[in-house]
Amino acid sequence: MQQDVENLPIDIHFNKLLDWLIDRRHCKQQWQAASLIVREKINAALKDMPENEELAKLLEGTYINYFHCEKIVEILKGTSAGEKNIFGQYSSQKMKDWNDIIRIYEKDCMFLAETAQMIMRNVTYEIPALKKQIAKCQQVQKECDKKEADYVSKAAELKKKYSNSCKELGIKGDKIKSELAALVQDLPKVFDDVATRTQQLTVALKYYQDFRSFLLNSDVQDSDCLPMLRFIQQKGNTVTYEWKHGCKPVHIQEASVVIDTKDEDDVVVEDGADIDWGDLNGNTNEVNVDAEIDFDISGITIESGGTDEGKGAIDIEVEQLGEEIDWGDTEVESTQKSSVSDEGTATGEEALTILDNPATRNLFLDDLVELEAFLNQRLVDLSGEGNILASSQFQNAPASIQIEAKQVETMATDLRNIIAQLTSVQNQHLMLIRDSPRYVERLKDTLKSTLTLADKMIFYQKETISRRHDMEKEERELLPKLEVLVKRTKEMQKQMEGEISKRYKNRPVNIMGEINII
Known part of the structure; x- marks a missing residue:
């Protein structure tokens, strides 16, 4: 019976993971102070890193945590920074700095609290925000395609x-x-x-x-x-x-x-003529290309010129594109x-x-x-x-x-x-x-x-x-970030499950919730 209990899995919701660790005294409630010290030391240590492809790949596009620090130490051991003196201590200051960072992390298991908070923040805020931004970029691209076709049609009609x-x-x-x-x-x-x-x-x-x-x-x-x-x-x-x-x-x-x-100047009709229209709202003489622009043309009515007596050659009604001409x-x-x-x-x-x-x-x-x-x-x-x-x-x-x-x-x-x-x-x-x-x-x-x-x-x-191209570029930049963030969050999930399992005689640990569907 005791053996069956020890094999029961431990299920923890990702949103309650930090509270669960503090309640069971795996880490202290005042862990943030030590985390700030670690952040300062990590930022200082990153300024003096050797040129290494594996290190560059590890540090690219991610937030450094305890498990990254362990990998950095392992990588540095294979370089000149991993040499020891006759007393068995590392002679390189880099190794001393990173070992010092790991010691602070491991004191009172502060790294467990920090990693739990990272998982919660990534799943709750960071990943949904990136997905929302990517969806917005895709939606704007569709709207731009439709508007572009409308503008081409209107220009041809005019x-x-x-x-x-x-x-x-x-x-x-x-x-x-x-x-x-x-x-x-x-x-x-x-x-x-x-x-x-x-x-x-x-x-x-x-x-x-x-x-x-x-x-x-x-x-x-x-x-x-x-x-x-x-x-x-x-x-x-x-x-x-x-x-x-x-x-x-x-x-x-x-x-x-x-x-x-x-x-009298020649009337020139050119497709795609470069014309500086200034601010369409009349505020300045510049156009902000990066700003979101709603080029609504629903108020433009084009009526074909007729041949009835007394009818002018052109009747144009403009509601959204400028002041009425007197x-x-x-x-x-x-x-x-x-x-x-x-x-x-x-x-x-x-x-x-x-x-x-x-x-x-x-x-x-x-x-x-x-x-x-x-x-x-x-x-x-x-x-x-x-x-x-x-x-x-x-x-x-x-x-x-x-x-x-x-x-x-x-x-x-x-x-x-x-x-x-x-x-x-x-x-x-x-x-x-x-x-x-x-x-x-x-x-x-x-x-x-x-x-x-x-x-x-x-x-x-x-x-x-231009706006569609900007949205395409932004989407291309966001997709790799989302992919890396999801991958690292999944890695932290597995690492946390392993660390908690060690403290409960290798019982299976499952971190539950939306983290499994990101």
């Missing part, structure tokens, strides 16, 4: 947006103001072409007039039916003075449009102010052509839209189940209004082409530039803001890559 906007404006985008200024010079040719193409609408205009005359049972005078469209068909894109006064001016004083293109007054300011002119002399607005003058151009567009609405309604009537021409109301209608839907569709197509040419995105912007030369500066800034955002996306991408 550059495509810039390219599409320039394409709609009819420019390359290298020198925006100069290219727009060149296009403005061609605007009169566009107006003349539109005026020439209105001759295609003669049949549609006659159709509209006859239809009105038939329904109203009266002769509609030319001046009552789309007067601006009819005037341009007859006179062409003449000056506004002739439209207002009914005669050509003797002299025309037209103010020229001046667009300042001096000192473009000032965005209303079109006409520099061509009308003035009192001498008799027979066209000045100010009267010196502008009808399609170049915003007021008369809108009247012309109104006539086109009115005619388009009429033709669209006629198409609906003619393509319905009951053809309106078959009704009794139109049996006595003139042949000029009893036409097929195909002919009306041809008229409507020609009309839509003219409206599309006059209201295209490119021409809309050119007209705004013509009416207000300051608009070209705002348009340039709006276009360049798209490239600025694209450059920021590239900057954020590079910062994300």
Whole structure:
């Protein structure tokens, strides 16, 4: 029976190991004072260590304890430091220092208390902290991969947006103001072409007039039916003075449009351009690469440039990437102010052509839209189940209004082409530039803001890559430390189990708890 008791294992939880040793008087409760003395002696002894590969490997990446000191003494015995004098004592001061350290450790079994505390600290704090840091590095790497893909996608979208906007404006985008200024010079040719193409609408205009005359049972005078469209068909894109006064001016004083293109830099689009954005929070002029950066881009909305009338080339909403840009007054300011002119002399607005003058151009567009609405309604009537021409109301209608839907569709197509040419995105912007030369500066800034955002996306991408590399490097450095710490903790566990077993007649000793699953 006594033999069975002696073979029973001793199970000690690692977290209670130090208390267990003190309670059973294997070491004193005031062991910390001796431990501080040992630490000082170890630090002093380590400064004068011989060059030895085995010693370097033993001391690398670990906290020196009693069992390390024993191994150091064994290694030193095989070197010149292990030589003894004629009295059988070590002549080397190194050996004396390390033997002195071991004697302090063994007094009152202080090394048992210190090793127990090391095991508790490693299992409870050190190893979990390293694992947590490694897991954080891995998580940040995954987030950086996702953010990098987002930044690449956003930068590509913004550059495509810039390219599409320039394409709609009819420019390359290298020198925006100069290219727009060149296009403005061609605007009169566009107006003349539109005026020439209105001759295609003669049949549609006659159709509209006859239809009105038939329904109203009266002769509609030319001046009552789309007067601006009819005037341009007859006179062409003449000056506004002739439209207002009914005669050509003797002299025309037209103010020229001046667009300042001096000192305009080339707009350069480069992938990965090195740009110093400074502190994104506006505090300093430096960017802290090591700090954790949250490049959230959820507030950036990219809308593709449209071709609807009155829609700008670029609409960008920025919520997270800087202050809102104040473009000032965005209303079109006409520099061509009308003035009192001498008799027979066209000045100010009267010196502008009808399609170049915003007021008369809108009247012309109104006539086109009115005619388009009429033709669209006629198409609906003619393509319905009951053809309106078959009704009794139109049996006595003139042949000029009893036409097929195909002919009306041809008229409507020609009309839509003219409206599309006059209201295209490119021409809309050119007209705004013509009416207000300051608009070209705002348009340039709006276009360049798209490239600025694209450059920021590239900057954020590079910062994300740099941060991911830092996390990869940190993980590579932490993994060996964790491996060494786990290995040394397991060694101390076995050494402590052996030391305790010696004091209990070699009974098996098991240190239990989380130490077995680290």
